[in-house]
Amino acid sequence: RMEASCLELALEGERLCKAGDCRAGVSFFEAAVQVGTEDLRTLSAIYSQLGNAYFYLHEYAKALEYHHHDLTLARTIGDLLGEAKASGNLGNTLKVLGNFEEAIVCCQRHLDISRELNDKVGEARALYNLGNVYHSKGKNVANAGTHDPGELPDDVKNALQKAAKYYEENLSIVTELGDRAAQGRAFGNLGNTHYLLGNFRSAVLAHEQRLLIAKEFGDRSAERRAYSNLGNAYIFLGEFETAAEYYRRTLQLARQLKDRAVEAQACYSLGNTYTLLQDYEKAIDYHLKHLVIAQELHDKIGEGRACWSLGNAYTALGNHDQAIHFAGRHLEISREVGDRSGELTARLNLSDLQMVLGLSYSTNNSMMAESHAVENSLNGGRARGRRYSMENMELMKLTPEKVPNWN
Amino acid sequence: SQPLAGGQTAELQSKVVPSKQIIHSDNMEMEPETMETKSVTDYFSKLHMGSLVYSCTSKRKNK
Numbered sequence: 001r002m003e004a005s006c007l008e009l010a011l012e013g014e015r016l017c018k019a020g021d022c023r024a025g026v027s028f029f030e031a032a033v034q035v036g037t038e039d040l041r042t043l044s045a046i047y048s049q050l051g052n053a054y055f056y057l058h059e060y061a062k063a064l065e066y067h068h069h070d071l072t073l074a075r076t077i078g079d080l081l082g083e084a085k086a087s088g089n090l091g092n093t094l095k096v097l098g099n100f101e102e103a104i105v106c107c108q109r110h111l112d113i114s115r116e117l118n119d120k121v122g123e124a125r126a127l128y129n130l131g132n133v134y135h136s137k138g139k140n141v142a143n144a145g146t147h148d149p150g151e152l153p154d155d156v157k158n159a160l161q162k163a164a165k166y167y168e169e170n171l172s173i174v175t176e177l178g179d180r181a182a183q184g185r186a187f188g189n190l191g192n193t194h195y196l197l198g199n200f201r202s203a204v205l206a207h208e209q210r211l212l213i214a215k216e217f218g219d220r221s222a223e224r225r226a227y228s229n230l231g232n233a234y235i236f237l238g239e240f241e242t243a244a245e246y247y248r249r250t251l252q253l254a255r256q257l258k259d260r261a262v263e264a265q266a267c268y269s270l271g272n273t274y275t276l277l278q279d280y281e282k283a284i285d286y287h288l289k290h291l292v293i294a295q296e297l298h299d300k301i302g303e304g305r306a307c308w309s310l311g312n313a314y315t316a317l318g319n320h321d322q323a324i325h326f327a328g329r330h331l332e333i334s335r336e337v338g339d340r341s342g343e344l345t346a347r348l349n350l351s352d353l354q355m356v357l358g359l360s361y362s363t364n365n366s367m368m369a370e371s372h373a374v375e376n377s378l379n380g381g382r383a384r385g386r387r388y389s390m391e392n393m394e395l396m397k398l399t400p401e402k403v404p405n406w407n
Numbered sequence: 408s409q410p411l412a413g414g415q416t417a418e419l420q421s422k423v424v425p426s427k428q429i430i431h432s433d434n435m436e437m438e439p440e441t442m443e444t445k446s447v448t449d450y451f452s453k454l455h456m457g458s459l460v461y462s463c464t465s466k467r468k469n470k
Binding site: 048084086089128195 | 434435436437438439440441442443444445446447448449
């Protein structure tokens with residue numbers, strides 16, 4: 001019978017998705033849709049799960065399509081709870097696609113219906129989603145500019161403050177419900193929101209709560225996230241030793257979890273932290289570890305960053321041969337990936353280093369001319385301590401003893 | 408702005424002080440999203456319990 005086979009296919013799709021094989025699950029759900037069913041509630045459930053499967057597979061356009069079908073269907077059959085769920089899922093998907101205004105409308109609908117139905121669990125989940133949308137919205141605008149956390153334009157601040165408010169509201173409900181897992185999620189994202197707002201002490205408090213709950217559940221991924229976020233907050237509190245301790249724990253867990261990408265990130269963070277502590281040998285050690293993994297993962301951007309960082313650290317140590325080597329690699333990689341500002345930074349670094357080494361510039365006239373032009377356009381007067389920015393970083397200036405008298 | 412080679416040497420006596428911006432907020436680790444779930448068995452079990460009624464809806468007439 002057709003009817004049974006649609007259900008059977010859908011059930012197999014559900015089983016596969018639950019087992020974590022979304023790709024195979026999608027095939028069965030698609031097959032179920034092909035077979036078709038007269039029952040609109042069954043169809044709605046299939047669409048919803050297809051939408052979620054595509055969401056987890058990062059195919060957001062498809063996720064959007066199916067969640068939209070689900071929403072239309074839920075409205076058609078007057079299934080209010082189904083409409084709330086579809087709206088929430090649509091909101092999350094729109095958020096990832098960067099369509100924040102529509103995402104807010106959908107998540108708000110999820111919230112309104114949940115309240116109408118006196119569904120506390122749904123209300124809490126909608127509040128969490130809304131917090132996430134406002135957080136993304138704020139971060140998105142903030143990333144367009146370049147500033148430290150805490151130095152924000154008003155629209156960014158407003159969005160982030162709204163996010164914090166929604167996370168707090170969510171927390172009060174899930175605390176009441178005794179849902180520790182949901183508390184953990186809210187604390188983590190609330191901590192990150194405080195971090196962006198520049199409330200670093202509040203960020204630490206939230207991430208400490210997150211850490212506690214992660215340990216309760218034995219959730220090592222969440223534990224690692226908390227360590228990493230705590231490290232970030234302590235950097236901005238100027239407590240570099242504490243930050244280093246948290247990043248070390250991040251690294252330890254990343255290795256246990258066999259996640260090379262986060263291991264690389266942890267090494268990079270440690271390299272930067274030891275640079276701030278002016279322990280350049282340790283900084284180099286970690287940046288080299290980061291470089292190896294970046295190469296292994298074919299992460300050109302990461303490799304470029306590693307070379308840039310290594311060039312700086314070797315410069316600080318006065319090891320100019322190595323500094324030149326890595327500045328040269330940085331230049332090559334910047335060209336390769338089409339990173340114009342990285343390329344110019346690398347040029348300036350190289351010209352500085354070559355000057356320190358007393359090389360002749362006769363062969364580098366055009367490069368020097370271009371560097372000067374860039375330098376002027378960046379308003380980077382040498383007298384003020386020239387700032388080169390790459391990824392919001394500042395180039396370490398040459399130490400006095402390394403600077404010869406050029407006159 | 409002056410050419411480099413003519414820069415005042417005194418001004419170059421700067422210490423190595425990297426910016427705190429060295430760590431960018433991109434490294435923030437967010438918690439996962441929660442998606443709402445539906446299942447064909449939700450409805451299935453209702454079928455078996457002989458209860459096709461769900462709250463908040465009244466029977467609609469086919470137009």
